[in-house]
Amino acid sequence: MRIQVDPTKCQGSGECIRICPQGAISMRGDVAFIDMSKCDFDGICIPACPHGAIFFADEA
Numbered sequence: 001m002r003i004q005v006d007p008t009k010c011q012g013s014g015e016c017i018r019i020c021p022q023g024a025i026s027m028r029g030d031v032a033f034i035d036m037s038k039c040d041f042d043g044i045c046i047p048a049c050p051h052g053a054i055f056f057a058d059e060a
């Protein structure tokens with residue numbers, strides 16, 4: 001399991017960055033980037049995104 005950002009939906013508003021308790025999210029250009037080495041998969045950022053850009057995805 002991993003958390004992903006859909007770059008076609010991310011608007012760079014930064015709500016996920018502010019809410020992540022692990023400090024795992026930062027911006028890479030105009031799109032949020034989640035550092036999997038910091039993420040604890042609590043899923044807090046998913047409902048925090050007003051654009052529905054963050055989601056759980058099975059590891060490929």
Ligand code: SF4
Pocket residue numbers: 003019020021022023024025034038039040041042043044045046
């Ligand atoms: S799932 Fe939790 S720890 Fe991981 S990026 Fe989202 S808010 Fe941060």
